Amino acid sequence: MVTVRSLLAVAVMYNWELCQTNVSNAFLHGDLFEEVYMKMPLGYAGKGETIQNIPAKKFKVCKLKKSLYGLKQAPRQWFAKLSSALLSFGYQQSKADYSLFTKSDDTQFTAVLCYVDDLLITGNSPEHIQRLKDNLKSSFHMKDLGELSYFLGLEVSKTAQRVFISQQKYTNDLLKENGVLNSKPYKLPLDPNTKLQADVGTPLQDPELYRRLIGKLIYLTITRPDICYSVQILSPFMQSPTSVHLQAVKHLLRYLLNAPAQGILLANNSAVELRAYCDSDWASCPMTRRSTTGYCILLGDSPVSWKSKKQSVVSRSSAEAEYMAMALTCCEITWLVSLLKDLGLNDLGPVELHYDNQAALHIAANPVFHARTKHIKVDCHYIRDQVKSGLIVPKYVNTKSQVEDVFTKIVSVDQHHKLLGKLGVCYLHDSQLEEE
Known part of the structure; x- marks a missing residue:
């Protein structure tokens, strides 16, 4: 996700076009280099045979010629197929992140970022971007999703001056699922006086609830650096969570009520x-x-x-x-x-x-x-x-100007909002007012 944010920040800085595409049935494109066999589908016996006439020991199997969904090799083989196609188009694979491919021709630059079957494409030449889309369509069954707006759960709002990234729908669904929409919001993600320990509280009868919540909150930190420290504090207790730990998670959820549309702002100036x-x-x-x-x-x-x-x-x-x-x-x-x-x-x-x-x-x-x-x-x-x-x-x-304090401790409410402003964290309506 650091690569995603970096690519978007560079694209905004140079006012590049941002678009996305999707590959249909991506795992079915991979080629297999090992011998892999699978059982016959239920109810299928083969030409000229019936299920009743075949002894149990003589059932046939299928030999796979290409990868299949559910196969362990499928993700790797699909990426190998996609990488080979992009390399044949003249793109170079980044050594810093192997899912990033770039192509530079004199003053023209194009970049492709891959996440399984989702492709994020940007560059300073609309002609080169369209040529890449055409080349991909000739090799795979592609869906052109147009201008970037929703990528891996990230909601992207693009204007001429900036890009705002948030997870508003994801946050609202999380709050609705846990029944805190009508609760009173908190001003800080955790109580500053809370010192969580492993043996305090009553063990939860269903620890899966706590684990699911932490997993979803970890994904929310992609656009919410303000809860990064709190999630780090709560994560070590997933093995044996207690009622005290769950109460702290509920506190964090009620903090999210303040601004479900909060995200990060990428500016071009x-x-x-x-x-x-x-x-x-x-x-x-x-x-x-x-x-x-x-x-x-x-x-x-x-x-x-x-x-x-x-x-x-x-x-x-x-x-x-x-x-x-x-x-x-x-x-x-x-x-x-x-x-x-x-x-x-x-x-x-x-x-x-x-x-x-x-x-x-x-x-x-x-x-x-x-x-x-x-x-x-x-x-x-x-x-x-x-x-x-x-x-x-x-x-x-100076310690008072150290914006990183939100990642190591719970600060006061005023300092919390002050540091978030310096980090480029804002609400959706704030960015809209700036545009106006």
Whole structure:
């Protein structure tokens, strides 16, 4: 989904055409290279035979010549077929994301992003896009869905100045399914005083309800960075959820009532540059005492990548936790720069990494802190190499201006809305008013 958001952000930045197509019966196009047999369909015996006359041990089987729905090889074989077709059309497969294909001819650029049988096509030449559609139609049975409006559950509203992405229908269906439409909305996704633990509350008789809710909320974080931290807090309890955990999920659902149409805004009037913010909350987990890492990366003013994740090991100090957060963000920046180069952004320049911890910034620039960093040497060397190469430029940012705080902690209501505004998160009616 980071690739989807990045592609849309670049398309909006250069005012490219955005369209989508769908392949009918995609898995039936794949070619098989192994011998695969299947049982005869029920009621079918073959030419000149009846079911009653065939002994049980002499039933025949079918040998498959092409892939079939339900076959384990079907998804891979379909993608191999599609990849071969696009490569034969002159497209190149991205090394950063193998589902992305691009073609550049002098000043003409076209990109195709594949998700199973859904194709997202964009570029600066309508003629090249139409030529690609014609080539695909000659190889597969295609449906041209026209201008991009609904892709993988994402509702895309495009204007001349910006693109607004939300999951309004998905959110409304989720709220209606769980019966909270008539409840009073909350202003924050979680209660700031809540410290969830595994052994507090009554175990749920039906844990599947909790697991389904968490799975749906995880998919909602595609366009809702404001609930990313809360979902990360609630996810570890899916194995044995209790009534307290379910109550916290209900709290989060009632927070969504404030603005079901909330999403992210991708603007075209921003600079072609990457900016990153990262932070950590030291020993925030009350059960494991592991720290929480959070980061957000923006292309100009458009948010393209964000994450809230518990660190894999216990940090001995806050500086160590902060430094590990920087390492994770550097990895994401390195990959994102490679992806954007495939999309034609070759002159991004150094990426500013904003941080609010002076100790971590000093460690990144000064190799003399051996006693404090010898047990995290791999991360140290990686970040320093990125700083020396000029890819990363660490910069200090005041804690009050650290937009990444929404990914590591529950802040006050005013600060919450202030940071979301800086992240490019808005309501649908807000973007409409700006247009007017």
